[in-house]
Amino acid sequence: MTVTSTPRTGVTLRLLDKADKEIVKLDRAVLGAFYKFQHDFRRNPDAGGFHLKQLEGHDRLWSARVNREWRALMIRLGGDDWLLVSVKHRGHVHKNLDRFNYGINHITGAIEYVDLQVVEESLLRRGLTPPAAPVSVPPSASAPEPVGSQPPEEPLFGAYTDRQLADLGVTEPLIPIVRKLTTDDELLGLAEYAPRHTGEVLLRLRDGVPYEEVMEQVTAPVAVAEPERSLDADDWQAAVERSQTVVITDDESLQSILEEGDFGRWKIFLHPSQEKLVRRRYSGPARVGGGPGTGKTIVALHRVCHLVAQLPPGHTKPVLLTTFNRNLAADLRARLLSLGGPDILARVDIAHVDQLATRIVSEADPGNAKRRIDDTSALREWRELLVETGETRWNAEFLSDEWNQVILGQAVSTRSDYFQTRRAGRGRSVTRAERAGIWQLAERFTQRLETKGLETHRQVAERAARLEMVRKARIDRRAEEREERGGLHNLHVEAGSGAWLRYRYRHIVVDEAQDLSAAHWKMLRAMVPSEPDDLFLVGDTHQRIYDNQVTLGSLGVHIRGRSSRLTLSYRTTREILRDAIRVLGDADYDDLDGDTDTLAGYRSVLHGTEPSLRGARSWDEEMDLVVEQLRVWHDVPREAMAICVPTNDMVTQLADRLARSGITPSEITQDGPRGDQGVHIGTMYRFKGLEYRCLIIAGAAEGLVPRASVDAWEHTDPSRHRRELHRARSLLFVAATRARDALAITWHGEPSRFLAPLLPPR
Numbered sequence: 170m171t172v173t174s175t176p177r178t179g180v181t182l183r184l185l186d187k188a189d190k191e192i193v194k195l196d197r198a199v200l201g202a203f204y205k206f207q208h209d210f211r212r213n214p215d216a217g218g219f220h221l222k223q224l225e226g227h228d229r230l231w232s233a234r235v236n237r238e239w240r241a242l243m244i245r246l247g248g249d250d251w252l253l254v255s256v257k258h259r260g261h262v263h264k265n266l267d268r269f270n271y272g273i274n275h276i277t278g279a280i281e282y283v284d285l286q287v288v289e290e291s292l293l294r295r296g297l298t299p300p301a302a303p304v305s306v307p308p309s310a311s312a313p314e315p316v317g318s319q320p321p322e323e324p325l326f327g328a329y330t331d332r333q334l335a336d337l338g339v340t341e342p343l344i345p346i347v348r349k350l351t352t353d354d355e356l357l358g359l360a361e362y363a364p365r366h367t368g369e370v371l372l373r374l375r376d377g378v379p380y381e382e383v384m385e386q387v388t389a390p391v392a393v394a395e396p397e398r399s400l401d402a403d404d405w406q407a408a409v410e411r412s413q414t415v416v417i418t419d420d421e422s423l424q425s426i427l428e429e430g431d432f433g434r435w436k437i438f439l440h441p442s443q444e445k446l447v448r449r450r451y452s453g454p455a456r457v458g459g460g461p462g463t464g465k466t467i468v469a470l471h472r473v474c475h476l477v478a479q480l481p482p483g484h485t486k487p488v489l490l491t492t493f494n495r496n497l498a499a500d501l502r503a504r505l506l507s508l509g510g511p512d513i514l515a516r517v518d519i520a521h522v523d524q525l526a527t528r529i530v531s532e533a534d535p536g537n538a539k540r541r542i543d544d545t546s547a548l549r550e551w552r553e554l555l556v557e558t559g560e561t562r563w564n565a566e567f568l569s570d571e572w573n574q575v576i577l578g579q580a581v582s583t584r585s586d587y588f589q590t591r592r593a594g595r596g597r598s599v600t601r602a603e604r605a606g607i608w609q610l611a612e613r614f615t616q617r618l619e620t621k622g623l624e625t626h627r628q629v630a631e632r633a634a635r636l637e638m639v640r641k642a643r644i645d646r647r648a649e650e651r652e653e654r655g656g657l658h659n660l661h662v663e664a665g666s667g668a669w670l671r672y673r674y675r676h677i678v679v680d681e682a683q684d685l686s687a688a689h690w691k692m693l694r695a696m697v698p699s700e701p702d703d704l705f706l707v708g709d710t711h712q713r714i715y716d717n718q719v720t721l722g723s724l725g726v727h728i729r730g731r732s733s734r735l736t737l738s739y740r741t742t743r744e745i746l747r748d749a750i751r752v753l754g755d756a757d758y759d760d761l762d763g764d765t766d767t768l769a770g771y772r773s774v775l776h777g778t779e780p781s782l783r784g785a786r787s788w789d790e791e792m793d794l795v796v797e798q799l800r801v802w803h804d805v806p807r808e809a810m811a812i813c814v815p816t817n818d819m820v821t822q823l824a825d826r827l828a829r830s831g832i833t834p835s836e837i838t839q840d841g842p843r844g845d846q847g848v849h850i851g852t853m854y855r856f857k858g859l860e861y862r863c864l865i866i867a868g869a870a871e872g873l874v875p876r877a878s879v880d881a882w883e884h885t886d887p888s889r890h891r892r893e894l895h896r897a898r899s900l901l902f903v904a905a906t907r908a909r910d911a912l913a914i915t916w917h918g919e920p921s922r923f924l925a926p927l928l929p930p931r
Contacts, residue, residue, distance in 0.1 A: 181250045182211050182243075184423070185282060186365060186413035186438045192256050193427045195239075200427075202236040203256060208420055210241075214249065226266050229405070244271055244282070246405045252414060254282040273405070274366070276338035278393035279412040280405065281364040283340060291358040292346070322351035325375055333380065338388050340367045347371065357743060360774045365413065365440060366391060368774065372737065376770035391441045413438050425507075436508050439471060440464070446733055447471040454704035454721075455731040456682070456761065460771040461749075461906035462740030465707035466858075469680050470501070472705050474509045476676045477516045486518040487675040489696070493684040493715070494521050496841055497858045501680060518674070522689045523626050526633035529692070533636050539624040544573070547618075547625050554614055562606065567597070567886065572611050574716070577631040578687040580638070584608050591723070597886060630688040637673075637695035644670055672698050681857065682708030683761065686717040690724045699725075710758045710766050712903050714854060716892055720763045728762055736770040740860060742777030745912045749905040751926040753898055756891075780905075781913040782927060784920055788819075788868070791917040792826045795867050798913045799832055799848060802863045807833060809862040811849040813904045815873040820850050823867065853900045856907050864908035866901070869924060870916040874901055898923055 192203060206219075210233065214221060219233040224242075231251075232240045240262045242255040254271065268286040273279070326334065331344050339347065343363055350356050356375055360368035366387075373383045393411065415437045417423050425436070439447065446457055446468055459465050469490070476488050490505065492498055498521040506514050520528070531537065542550075551565040551572075581587050587608050588601060599607065618624060647670060673696045679685065685693075697703045704726060721728055738746055750768060760766040781798070785791035795812060802810060814820055824834035827848060835842045837851030837859075849861070868874070875897035882890040901923055905912060920928060 179249060180211050180214055182207060182417045183246075183250075183252045183409065183414040184417055185252055185254045185280065187362075188254050188256075188282075189427055189438075195256065199236065199239055199256075202239065203241070204420060204423070206233070206235045206241060207253075207417055207423060210251075211417065214251070224263070224266055224269070227269065230269055230271065232262050242269070244280070244405075246409055250406070250409075252280065252409065253417075255284065270340075270342045273403075273408045274338055274340065274364075276336065276388060276393070277366055277391050277411065278408055279364075279366070279391075280408050280414075281340050281367075283343060283363060285342060285346075288343065288346060288359060288362045291362055292349075292355055324348060325350045325352075325356060326371070329374070329380070334370075336388075337370045337374075337380075337383060338366050338392070339370055340364050343367060357772070357774050357776065361776075369440075369442065369737065372772065372774075373770070376736070376772075378770075387442065390445045413441075439467070440737075443468050443471070443735070447475050450701060451705070451731050452701050453699065453731060454706070454726045454728050455733075456721075456728045457705075457707045457733050457735065458709055458760065458766060459707075459735030460709060460738060460746075460768050461712065461903070462738035462773070462860075463735035463771075464739060465709070465735060466501075466504075466680050468735070469678050469705070469707045470505055470508050473505060473517055473678050474513050476678070476702065476705075477509070477513050480516060480675075484515075486516055488517045489525075489674045489677045489693075490517050490519045490680070491522055491525060491677065491693070492680040493523075493689075494857075495524070495839060496855075497521065497681060498524070499841065500858055522685055522692075523630065526626075526630045526689070526692060529633040529636055530629050539622050541629070542623050542625055544569070544625065544627075546623075550617060550621075550623070551614060554610070554617055558610075558613070560610065562603075563610075564885075566882075566889075568607065568610060568614075570716075570889065571607055572614065573627050574687075574718070576608075576611055577625075577627040578717070578719075580631050580634040580688050580691050582635060597888065627686065627688065630686060630692065634688045634691040634695070637692050640670075641672070641695040644672060672696060676702055677704050679704070679706040680708070681712075682706035683710045683713040684708075684715045684717060685719070686715075687719045687724055690719060690721060690726055694725045708761070710761060711753060711768060711899060712857070713758075713899050714857060714896060714903060716896060718759070718892070719761060721761050722763065732760070732762075736772065738771065738773040738775075740775075740909055741773055741906050742775045742910065743773045744777055744779050745905060745908050746771070746773045748780050748912070748927050749902050752901050752905060752923050754923070754926070756895055756898065758895070777910050780911075780927070782920075782924065783913070783915050785915065785917045788822075788917050791867060791915050792823055794915050795823065795865055796826065796830045796832065798865055798915075799827075802911065805863050807848050808835070808846060810864070811837075811851075811856070811859070811861040811907070812865045812867055813851060813853050813856050813907070814866075814868045815853060815876070816868070817852060819868050820852060824850050853904045856904055860907050860909055862909050863911040863913075864904075865913045865915065866904050867915050868917075869901070869914050869921045871919040871921050874921040874923065 192200070195203065209216060210219060214233075221231060221233045224230045224232060229244050229246075231243050231245055233243060235241050235256060238259055240257055240259050241253055242257060242262070244252040244254055246252055265286060268284055269282075270285055271280070271282040274281050326347055334344055334347065335341055340363060343359070346359065350359065353375065356371060360372060363371075369387055370383060373387055374380070378386075443464055449455075457465055457468055473488060473490050480487060490501055492501060498519055502514070502519045505517065505519065548565055548569045551569050555561075555565055555568075575581065575590055575592055576587060579590055581590050584605070588604055592599070615628075618628075675697065677693055677697050679693065693704065706728075741749070750771070753768075758766045783794055785794055799810060812823060814823060820836060824836055827834040827850070833847030835844045835847035835849050837843075837849050837855040839855075842849050849859075875894060879890065879893045879897065882893065901921070905914075914924065914927075916924070
């Protein structure tokens with residue numbers, strides 16, 4: 170994606186995708202010098218202090234002085250239009266100049282730059298000898314085979330010809346190196362430094378995606394149309410418009426790209442496969458899935474900006490951006506403001522689903538003064554009801570789940586509807602007579618809450634769904650009547666309603682879709698007309714942390730044929746990702762529409778240290794391990810570190826221990842961290858949507874993860890037992906994938922059963 174605004178001085182300085190990743194790793198003093206360099210260069214590139222010179226043997230590659238030791242490498246696109254591709258130490262600029270390779274990809278039409286020496290050094294660190302250094306063996310001698318050596322591994326891409334790889338858009342100077350790859354480790358090393366398109370093509374092929382599908386799904390969407398391929402291959406001005414670059418217009422915009430982490434660069438360098446999802450016109454509801462760190466939320470935010478850009482001028486908010494809790498909604502608001510600015514934000518309603526449901530119910534019943542209670546308090550009320558009635562056929566947990574997941578979850582409002590409602594995934598079947606008994610108890614329970622002036626969030630969601638479904642029915646009925654009148658409005662009816670009755674939104678975008686209940690989906694479906702681009706949802710059921718099992722098709726949200734999946738993680742290292750996936754085990758996860766979801770092909774191009782796993786004899790000793798680990802990460806800012814634990818009591822105890830050890834703690838509440846300083850501490854539920862450079866999962870012990878009470882359902886309610894184990898695994902998976910660079914897991918006593926794949930056998 171190219172930002173086309175031009176600098177005030179007429180000198181255009183652009184930044185090529187991936188150059189920012191190299192620049193941000195520079196020492197702080199060098200980075201400061203780079204900021205000054207780009208500022209001064211945009212004002213006057215002819216200033217003598219830059220020592221601007223063309224590299225020998227290159228017709229477009231130039232170097233410019235950043236400071237005494239560092240140089241900027243730039244491609245001159247023409248006149249005063251420059252593309253910055255790298256910042257290197259001066260000792261590496263004028264050696265082996267043929268290693269710098271750049272050109273226009275004949276398939277994508279985009280500008281590509283690669284330092285072949287950097288790629289080869291990366292592969293050498295992973296055990297691959299690059300093709301540039303063959304070993305000479307005398308004809309009379311044969312190289313001795315090391316004792317115990319294994320036959321050479323098969324090349325990963327031996328099944329494809331050079332022409333086939335080039336036709337997919339693989340950068341041609343890299344093809345000889347691609348031919349030598351034999352392990353996934355080497356492939357990831359190449360993908361880290363190769364142009365993005367090359368990396369994605371190779372990763373898809375390695376995942377077993379057929380050649381034709383890679384051509385269709387990866388290459389075709391970004392390929393230059395056939396007639397254009399005959400255009401001048403040296404037309405760099407045309408090529409830059411097809412490249413992932415950004416024009417540096419001011420110091421602040423550059424700083425946001427370099428210093429806001431992944432989000433800063435994703436505001437500009439959206440991957441072509443992601444941009445395709447953002448800009449596509451869908452005939453109905455669409456879903457984007459993918460593992461942690463694949464950019465689903467970024468896609469959702471860019472999608473919102475795209476939808477707003479298509480709106481006619483106005484002051485209304487026809488686009489809804491929603492998610493499942495307050496923290497995430499606040500984060501989405503901040504990110505959307507940063508991405509699109511106040512003009513975009515002004516056309517978007519941002520609210521979490523329970524806030525939205527409360528708003529709907531309050532409109533219908535403005536005098537409602539009921540006190541809201543959570544699921545734990547509601548379960549306590551169920552237990553008291555069973556004691557008072559002497560009911561022994563069902564326990565409180567079963568009835569609470571039936572009420573939440575089936576009756577409220579599916580917005581069932583009558584006894585006869587309950588008799589016909591599907592109970593998929595509930596495990597225990599119930600007869601018609603038993604349903605009659607359950608319904609009677611549910612009615613008594615509802616009356617009990619009413620008498621006490623109480624209500625649950627799920628009740629509010631169910632009522633909001635019913636209200637919106639009634640509203641939708643009225644809108645549709647009036648539309649039918651208007652059609653019968655030849656498209657004319659009935660002014661008497663419209664005026665009598667006090668307002669023109671219309672849908673609340675034109676478009677709805679949902680983040681973390683896997684954690685919404687059936688009632689939430691019914692409410693959202695009724696808020697927007699069934700038209701193209703109506704609902705756009707992103708989520709991953711492997712990260713479901715609430716017990717909301719839904720089949721979207723049965724709720725009127727039909728995503729069949731409009732589902733896509735992102736597979737490349739840009740946040741978590743390969744080592745952390747590998748262990749996080751092992752935690753999930755071989756359990757099946759749904760795709761929100763009745764089929765199974767998978768993380769097949771999900772991978773990272775980032776490398777880091779192996780996760781640390783350490784046990785202790787007691788919680789007291791484990792807290793000492795936590796303090797010790799934090800001190801090992803002494804070079805990381807405290808606010809870039811976090812600790813997640815299973816219970817609120819452990820949060821309190823650990824915060825106290827850190828404070829007594831001279832480390833400032835910052836507890837994560839439902840409104841976010843209590844302060845900007847210090848190490849963040851919270852329960853696993855609080856970490857959804859967050860990320861940290863270094864993270865500790867403490868208390869990962871059997872009996873805590875999963876909690877001991879889960880196994881009580883193994884024989885009495887096997888279905889619920891499986892669901893609770895799924896949820897516990899997902900919580901641990903979510904927690905582990907919040908770590909970007911380093912992960913440590915600790916426990917006391919017996920380690921969690923979920924850690925077994927990570928630990929050596931006893």
